Amino acid sequence: MRRTDLFGLGFMAPALILTIMFFLAPVVMTGVYSFTNMSTATGISGGAYLISPATIRSLTEQGFQGDAIERLSSESYVVDEAGLEAAEAAGYTPRFIAEIRSTLLGDTFTGRRDFERALKDLSHRPRSIRDLKKATELFQKSVLNVRFETEADFQSALSSLNLNLSPAEAVFLTETAYTGWIWTSANYDRAVNLPSTYRATANSAIYVTFTLAFNVGFGLFLAITTFYLPSGQAAFFRTIWFLPRILPPVLYVLMWKWLTWDTGFLSTLLSHFGVPPHNLMKHTATHAWVVVVLINGFVGASMGMILFSSAIRSIPQSMLHASEVDGANRWQQVRYIILPQLRWPILFTTAYQTLSLLTSFEYILLSTNGGPGSATNVWALYAFKIALNNYGGNLEYGYGAALAMVLVIIGIIASLFYLRLFNFKSMITSPRIEQ
Amino acid sequence: MRIELKNFKKTFGDITVIEDMSLSLESGEMLALLGPSGCGKSTTLFAICGIHRMTGGQLLFGDRDVTLVPSQQRNVGVVFQNYALYPHMNAYENIAFPLMIRKEDRKTIEKKVSEIAALVHIGELMERKPAQLSGGQQQRVALARALVREPDILLLDEPLANLDAKLRLEMRSEIRRIQQQTGITAILVTHDQVEAMSMCDRIAIMNKGDIVQLSSPQDMYQNPNSEFVASFLGNPPIAFLDGVVTDGGVQLASSEALLPLRGQHGLPSSGMPIRLGIRPEHFQPENPLKVTGRISFVETQGREELYDVTLSNGSVLRSIQRQGGGYHLGDEVSWGIAENQILAFDASGARLHMGALA
Numbered sequence: 001m002r003r004t005d006l007f008g009l010g011f012m013a014p015a016l017i018l019t020i021m022f023f024l025a026p027v028v029m030t031g032v033y034s035f036t037n038m039s040t041a042t043g044i045s046g047g048a049y050l051i052s053p054a055t056i057r058s059l060t061e062q063g064f065q066g067d068a069i070e071r072l073s074s075e076s077y078v079v080d081e082a083g084l085e086a087a088e089a090a091g092y093t094p095r096f097i098a099e100i101r102s103t104l105l106g107d108t109f110t111g112r113r114d115f116e117r118a119l120k121d122l123s124h125r126p127r128s129i130r131d132l133k134k135a136t137e138l139f140q141k142s143v144l145n146v147r148f149e150t151e152a153d154f155q156s157a158l159s160s161l162n163l164n165l166s167p168a169e170a171v172f173l174t175e176t177a178y179t180g181w182i183w184t185s186a187n188y189d190r191a192v193n194l195p196s197t198y199r200a201t202a203n204s205a206i207y208v209t210f211t212l213a214f215n216v217g218f219g220l221f222l223a224i225t226t227f228y229l230p231s232g233q234a235a236f237f238r239t240i241w242f243l244p245r246i247l248p249p250v251l252y253v254l255m256w257k258w259l260t261w262d263t264g265f266l267s268t269l270l271s272h273f274g275v276p277p278h279n280l281m282k283h284t285a286t287h288a289w290v291v292v293v294l295i296n297g298f299v300g301a302s303m304g305m306i307l308f309s310s311a312i313r314s315i316p317q318s319m320l321h322a323s324e325v326d327g328a329n330r331w332q333q334v335r336y337i338i339l340p341q342l343r344w345p346i347l348f349t350t351a352y353q354t355l356s357l358l359t360s361f362e363y364i365l366l367s368t369n370g371g372p373g374s375a376t377n378v379w380a381l382y383a384f385k386i387a388l389n390n391y392g393g394n395l396e397y398g399y400g401a402a403l404a405m406v407l408v409i410i411g412i413i414a415s416l417f418y419l420r421l422f423n424f425k426s427m428i429t430s431p432r433i434e435q
Numbered sequence: 436m437r438i439e440l441k442n443f444k445k446t447f448g449d450i451t452v453i454e455d456m457s458l459s460l461e462s463g464e465m466l467a468l469l470g471p472s473g474c475g476k477s478t479t480l481f482a483i484c485g486i487h488r489m490t491g492g493q494l495l496f497g498d499r500d501v502t503l504v505p506s507q508q509r510n511v512g513v514v515f516q517n518y519a520l521y522p523h524m525n526a527y528e529n530i531a532f533p534l535m536i537r538k539e540d541r542k543t544i545e546k547k548v549s550e551i552a553a554l555v556h557i558g559e560l561m562e563r564k565p566a567q568l569s570g571g572q573q574q575r576v577a578l579a580r581a582l583v584r585e586p587d588i589l590l591l592d593e594p595l596a597n598l599d600a601k602l603r604l605e606m607r608s609e610i611r612r613i614q615q616q617t618g619i620t621a622i623l624v625t626h627d628q629v630e631a632m633s634m635c636d637r638i639a640i641m642n643k644g645d646i647v648q649l650s651s652p653q654d655m656y657q658n659p660n661s662e663f664v665a666s667f668l669g670n671p672p673i674a675f676l677d678g679v680v681t682d683g684g685v686q687l688a689s690s691e692a693l694l695p696l697r698g699q700h701g702l703p704s705s706g707m708p709i710r711l712g713i714r715p716e717h718f719q720p721e722n723p724l725k726v727t728g729r730i731s732f733v734e735t736q737g738r739e740e741l742y743d744v745t746l747s748n749g750s751v752l753r754s755i756q757r758q759g760g761g762y763h764l765g766d767e768v769s770w771g772i773a774e775n776q777i778l779a780f781d782a783s784g785a786r787l788h789m790g791a792l793a
Contacts, residue, residue, distance in 0.1 A: 327533055327584070329507055
């Protein structure tokens with residue numbers, strides 16, 4: 001490699017590192033997580049094996065029956081050599097142990113009480129009841145609510161229950177009992193099968209379409225109207241319409257809330273005309289959509305306004321003069337001269353805004369928070385709530401990652417489509433406006 | 436159509452560009468507004484086409500007062516310096532644009548566009564976008580667009596400035612041909628005296644917002660009414676000798692040399708300062724009124740050769756001669772001035788009319 005190449009690489013290195021750290025790595029990690037069932041319940045490190053009442057329920061639902069379920073869910077005590085050895089090690093008298101061996105070896109008790117009673121009947125039993133109760137524990141063979149750190153421990157505990165399971169059932173039981181995360185593609189199946197997914201898809205489509213239309217339309221309107229204003233006034237109006245973008249989002253949305261609350265500005269104003277106060281932000285789905293589109297639209301329009309304004313100003317003055325002497329009035333000038341030459345900025349803004357709107361949800365989160373109901377719950381917000389801000393408390397990282405992954409894929413497809421549409425190469429090599 | 440501009444005044448904020456200017460064009464005439472940059476010639480053009488509002492005065496197209504008529508309704512055709520073609524339309528659409536705006540029907544538009552395209556010789560380029568046209572072709576499209584609506588007046592704003600030398604020569608005669616064929620009244624704004632002289636019936640020389648002389652090219656060259664006009668016209672330019680009028684003729688400044696202009700009347704009284712303008716073609720070896728100097732610069736122009744001759748007082752005279760004179764840089768020469776071709780000016784730059792004593 002030549003020195004200059006190394007030099008160039010050196011200059012690019014910070015950008016490369018940042019791209020890898022803050023873009024590629026998150027995307028790859030999201031992809032990886034989306035194939036797990038990680039959640040608050042499974043944790044992200046590892047897990048243990050545990051049969052809980054909930055496990056029993058799900059086993060029953062899966063068709064486990066009779067004996068096996070009975071044994072898994074009951075407490076059982078088996079008098080065997082292993083238990084006797086444990087008792088010896090725990091310091092019980094040899095006579096007591098010998099007596100248990102001779103009278104009870106091989107017996108199974110299905111309840112603690114029964115086994116205790118049997119031990120009480122022995123003549124060499126310990127004096128203290130507490131010691132007696134402790135002795136019962138040494139013979140306990142139940143797995144219910146016992147945490148096994150390794151699969152081997154769990155399997156040996158199961159084998160002592162004599163469940164007589166088929167291999168498939170045994171595997172299923174082990175999987176169900178595992179509390180840690182596992183690799184799975186179930187997230188995607190789940191996304192396809194849940195109606196709420198389709199709701200979020202439709203919401204995202206509505207959100208992107210309407211906000212985009214408003215952004216671009218209003219941005220164009222502002223750019224064109226300010227173009228025809230004297231420069232001082234134009235700068236004044238541009239500054240005003242730029243405010244939503246430079247305002248901190250939380251403050252900006254708070255002001256919208258203040259405007260639309262049932263005790264806010266609009267309701268108070270309308271109440272003088274006999275209109276009953278509503279929360280205009282969340283009264284109905286339509287109200288919520290209008291507010292969401294406006295909140296995002298005004299922010300987005302400011303960018304369109306700036307881009308379009310500079311594009312209009314780059315049209316040579318003489319071209320506008322020419323159209324005037326050719327007889328075109330203002331409207332015809334806009335329609336035939338200005339708009340056709342804004343084709344590229346409009347396409348660019350549309351492309352850029354589509355991608356950023358698809359993934360943005362901060363203004364919705366701050367304003368309607370997806371409500372009323374889930375009327376404005378767009379895909380990105382849906383994924384965020386599932387993965388990171390779940391009301392129920394069980395954050396489903398894996399499922400959320402799968403939902404986010406879908407957005408990444410849609411984003412990449414849209415980018416490729418737009419690049420194709422723009423013929424990006426030709427855009428950067430030749431100027432669009434002849435001087 | 437006859438065009439008349441009366442007492443035109445134009446100010447931009449506090450700056451007065453044109454104080455009081457009047458100008459009239461005969462129907463079918465082509466007039467050049469010639470002057471250095473900043474003299475107000477483009478301002479005048481923009482006022483006539485209505486892009487700039489007139490601060491004062493009156494503008495008549497024929498008998499119609501268009502002073503307050505917006506440019507959209509004035510019916511003027513303008514060719515801009517950079518042609519101002521619409522880049523997103525092809526040549527046909529560009530030319531058809533004024534008619535399309537006027538909502539003429541498609542048949543009429545097609546007919547008019549093809550007629551005008553044939554006139555400016557771009558019939559085969561109609562599908563091309565401006566970016567695919569050469570400078571000269573763009574110029575022709577711009578001309579066609581300006582002419583297609585049969586305007587009352589054609590305004591050309593430095594139309595040749597963006598062309599290379601060869602094309603400039605070609606378009607010069609082309610524009611004149613098209614103007615004469617259509618018989619349209621036209622105004623050409625230019626800072627190039629060659630363009631003005633070769634293309635126009637009359638020239639209005641402007642300086643600092645005022646027309647200093649309005650005349651035919653030939654008359655203006657031979658009879659400039661001021662030093663400014665004399666120095667503006669002619670290539671290579673006129674040379675000046677400063678001096679003082681004495682009894683015997685003109686005593687050149689800081690020099691012993693005396694030009695014995697005895698045969699002239701109209702000289703101011705003795706002791707007055709005077710400037711003598713001598714065009715290069717009137718300073719030749721064979722002329723009788725000899726001046727001595729040293730050749731300080733030689734420029735070969737092919738058919739002719741241009742010499743700068745520095746006199747002993749530092750003044751420079753120019754002479755243009757046929758090839759083959761055999762003079763070299765540094766030669767001391769004694770060439771003559773054509774006495775009756777001398778243009779004399781007073782200290783303020785105004786022309787002093789002299790004539791031979793008959």
